Amino acid sequence: MKLNYGKSTLSILAYSFALSSSLCFSVSNLILNGASLFNILLVVGFVLFFASDLILSMIYFKEKSNHDLYYPNLSIYYAAIIVIAAAMITLV
Secondary structure (H helix, E strand, O other): OOEOOHHHHHHHHHHHHHHHHHHHHHHHHHHHHOOOHHHHHHHHHHHHHHHHHHHHHHHHHEOOOOHHHHHHHHHHHHHHHHHHHHHHHOOO
16 A cells, blocks of 8 residues: 555554454454444444545555545444444443
């Protein structure tokens, strides 16, 4: 993708590790504990959140960034937040 993180490389690696760990945890939780509504919503939410961050990195760190991706990125981001919040509500 030819991304240039510059001085932000270390913090982006730490954030990417945290996000990937959250996604992997939710997938393993789905596999180990079964397909409950909470587990399914959590996986879907983290997949959307991961996709949102991939688009965001293309917007900000690519040499020839495509600013037309702002609205799809925000749509995916807000969908992810709503789905993760809905997963949390199912616990109550």
